[in-house]
Amino acid sequence: MKVAILSRAPRSYSTQRLVTAATERGHDARVLDTLRFSIDLSGREPDLQYRGRPLDDVDAVLPRIGASITFFGLAVVRQFEQMDVYTPSPSNGIANSRDKLRAIQILSRHDVSIPATTFVRDRADVLPAIERVGGAPVVIKLLEGTQGIGVILAPDTKVAEAVIETLQSARQNVLIQRFVAESKGRDIRALVIGDRVVAAMRRVAKGDEFRSNVHRGGTVEPVELDPEFQRVAVQAAQIMGLRVAGVDMLEGADGPVVIEVNSSPGFEGIERATELDIAGAIVDFVASQVAFPELDIRQRLTVSTGYGVVELAVNEGAALVAAGTTIGELRDKDISVLTLHRGTAVIPNPRSERVIEVDDRLLCFGNLEAMRGLVPGRRRRSRLQLQPLPDPMITDDA
Ligand SMILES: Nc1ncnc2c1ncn2[C@@H]1O[C@H](COP(=O)(O)OP(=O)(O)O)[C@@H](O)[C@H]1O
Ligand SMILES: [Mg+2]
Incomplete structure (x- = not known):
């Protein structure tokens, strides 16, 4: 494959390692300066120029976008996405993780502990x-x-x-x-690629410093992560929308506490600490995924008027349950169930014979009018005294 590495630091350890790993595997890797792209929306289709010339076709893009160029860098990555080029680090994921508030807001509704x-x-x-x-x-x-x-x-x-x-x-x-006092001066960095943790290290702060960052003098050691830390790290990366991520967790009294998800994790510390080939693992993963460019499902699916993506929470007393409705019967009502969340399980493409149960959450695509009839009204949080709102769960985009 042809892979473009977006970086402002072609000689940095991580960029160099990606180039070497890709070349060793027979891929064609180029480092491109993120700030030398021109985003071209003048033609019939979204396009990009690099250093004033048309960009050769690339199969995948590996962004290493530093904080100082977030805005332009995100625009470049987003442009690659519009051109259907695969990236393990979509613009949305980078944006979610870059802002600590946004990241924690998004994580807070999921089964991932945050401070x-x-x-x-x-x-x-x-x-x-x-x-x-x-x-x-x-x-x-x-x-x-x-x-x-x-x-x-x-x-x-x-x-x-x-x-x-x-x-x-x-x-x-x-x-x-x-x-999180019990974790004072220590944290765990887990490197997630796809749906697994490929390497992990513990960082220990220097002296009485409470921040364990290597840039603050922290030292690193490899760790064997227990399954709960692995689950949380993978889930945090997925929720952020990143296929490659450095997830930072504190060792809280009740288990892992996620503090940060990094979209351009450096490899130097973790490769040295663990002696693992992180860059190679990323290149192999990208090669396996290159046929699946990022897709904004809402943007694509809601173009058809009257249809939308909706999450249905099945409450007690829902007519669906009383009637013993199956996934297949929903399909007959013009509603496709994409995933079924039941307890801690997530069932993609549930079979038509499956019967819907109380507390299921169904991620559906379908006719909004048909789905409106299935939700009894917005689940209200009891401690908030809100005025009743006109059923905001589904908004018709017509
Ligand atoms: N809530 C917290 N409780 C205890 N230590 C923390 C907490 N938040 C951050 N730290 C420590 O400070 C370090 C830096 O915080 P972090 O949020 O990761 O910011 P940065 O993006 O600057 O690395 C962490 O690696 C951790 O050691
Ligand atoms: Mg950090």
């Missing part, structure tokens, strides 16, 4: 926010920091308030997060 976190704007809301995450000491984080820069441990409430106020006055958005 209690709040995000507030008004001064009056700061103190209650600190209390809500368990009180001082608390961690304060800039939304887009990396390498441990922008992560502060405030020992008491007064300091926390002062730090937050200072950062906000400098127009910085900050998260307030519970300090």
